[in-house]
Amino acid sequence: MDLGIKGKWALVCGASKGLGLGCAQALVREGVHVLIVARGAQALEAAAAQLIAEDVRDSGASVHCVAADITTAEGRAAVFAARKDFDIVVTNAGGPPPGDFRSWERDAWIKALDANMLTPIELIKATVDGMAARGFGRIINITSSAVKAPIDVLGLSNGARTGLTGFVAGVSRSKLAAQGVTINNLLPGAFDTDRLKTNMKGAAEKSGQPLEAVMDARRKTIPAQRFGTPAEFGAICAFLCSTHAGYMTGQNVLADGGAYSGTF
Ligand code: NAD
Numbered sequence: 001m002d003l004g005i006k007g008k009w010a011l012v013c014g015a016s017k018g019l020g021l022g023c024a025q026a027l028v029r030e031g032v033h034v035l036i037v038a039r040g041a042q043a044l045e046a047a048a049a050q051l052i053a054e055d056v057r058d059s060g061a062s063v064h065c066v067a068a069d070i071t072t073a074e075g076r077a078a079v080f081a082a083r084k085d086f087d088i089v090v091t092n093a094g095g096p097p098p099g100d101f102r103s104w105e106r107d108a109w110i111k112a113l114d115a116n117m118l119t120p121i122e123l124i125k126a127t128v129d130g131m132a133a134r135g136f137g138r139i140i141n142i143t144s145s146a147v148k149a150p151i152d153v154l155g156l157s158n159g160a161r162t163g164l165t166g167f168v169a170g171v172s173r174s175k176l177a178a179q180g181v182t183i184n185n186l187l188p189g190a191f192d193t194d195r196l197k198t199n200m201k202g203a204a205e206k207s208g209q210p211l212e213a214v215m216d217a218r219r220k221t222i223p224a225q226r227f228g229t230p231a232e233f234g235a236i237c238a239f240l241c242s243t244h245a246g247y248m249t250g251q252n253v254l255a256d257g258g259a260y261s262g263t264f
Contacts, residue, residue: 004243005088006031006060008136011079013070013123014092016043018193019142022230023090024051024063026238031059035083037075041067071115076122085130088241091120092142095195096156098202104156112156116143117163124171128181137181138241141168145189145256165252172250182249184240189256190218192227224257 010027014020016038024034028051036051038044048065056063066082068075071093096112120141131137143161150158165185172183190196200218204211219226236255239245254260 001242001244003030003238003241005238005241008032008087008241009083009085010034010088010090010241011037011083011086011123011127012090012092013037014094014142015090016040016047018195019188019191019230019233020090020092021047022232022234023092023140023142023237024234025055025231026234027088027241028055028061028063029057029059030238030242031061032088032241033062033064035064035066035079035086037066037068037070037079039067039069070123071119073122076119076126080126085134086127087131087134087136088138088140089123089127090140090142090237091123093119095144096154096160098153098199099156100153101155108156109159112160113163116157116160117167120164121167124168124183128171128176128183131181132176132179135180136243137176137179138245139181139183140237140240141183141185143185143187143252145187145254145260147185147187147252148254148262149260169250177249180246182240182246184245184248184250185252186233186237186240187252187254187256188228188233189254189259190222190227191233191255192229196227222257222259226257228255228257 010032012024012034015024015036024036044065044067048063051063066079068078093115146154146158147161147165168183200215204214
């Protein structure tokens with residue numbers, strides 16, 4: 001299927017690895033010019049080189065990178081100094097750490113809100129009016145299945161991401177909907193990325209079990225009996241960015257191998 005987005009420009013945040021890189025790969029394969037962002041220049045440049053070597057092929061896409069912390073005003077200014085107008089924006093940053101809410105002081109909450117709620121809102125604010133003026137725009141926020149099925153130790157994530165979800169539910173149904181701009185959230189369940197491995201390592205150390213046993217037990221809780229891949233996640237993202245998905249807005253799209261057991 002031709003996704004109809006060849007030649008568009010995408011900003012993909014948190015894209016040196018994991019789900020963000022999966023989204024960048026899928027977009028580049030469709031001929032979308034991507035500007036990828038992550039904090040570490042070395043890993044980011046390696047990701048850009050990988051995209052150019054493996055994914056650009058004859059798609060006509062180009063790959064650009066800005067090493068910046070997207071959760072800071074300076075980081076976002078560096079990105080928009082490199083390019084102002086984007087047709088597609090994939091918002092993404094690291095998730096907050098797990099823990100007990102009794103130990104989280106105001107600073108921990110502000111950090112989580114900055115990263116997982118206010119940064120996506122700032123990126124939306126900076127880009128949607130330009131998209132509307134050009135008659136096409138796609139915002140995809142990478143959130144979490146924890147928005148639908150909260151996990152107790154991920155209280156910082158549950159709180160911050162649910163705040164973003166409420167904001168998106170409103171803004172996606174504003175005048176922007178009639179101007180060709182869609183805003184959707186993509187909710188990962190368990191995907192095979194460094195973040196998942198770090199979380200599993202923590203669980204293994206806490207329980208004293210071998211890492212592979214903990215990972216296996218986790219896989220068995222998922223109806224698909226496996227973790228998702230960044231490529232699968234990227235393909236869903238690219239479809240939501242496509243011209244075919246123009247009638248989908250304000251949605252929370254779950255990709256979790258069937259782990260969430262509700263009817264809706
Ligand atoms: P990851 O750790 O594999 O990759 C995160 C990427 O974001 C890296 O490129 C990192 O450099 C970049 N990044 C982190 N903080 C940044 C910042 N402040 N500015 C710019 N770049 C930054 O993580 P992932 O598994 O791809 O997860 C992506 C998001 O999805 C996270 O918010 C995570 O909490 C969420 N999530 C992941 C899973 C999963 O199973 N992998 C499940 C639910 C939610």
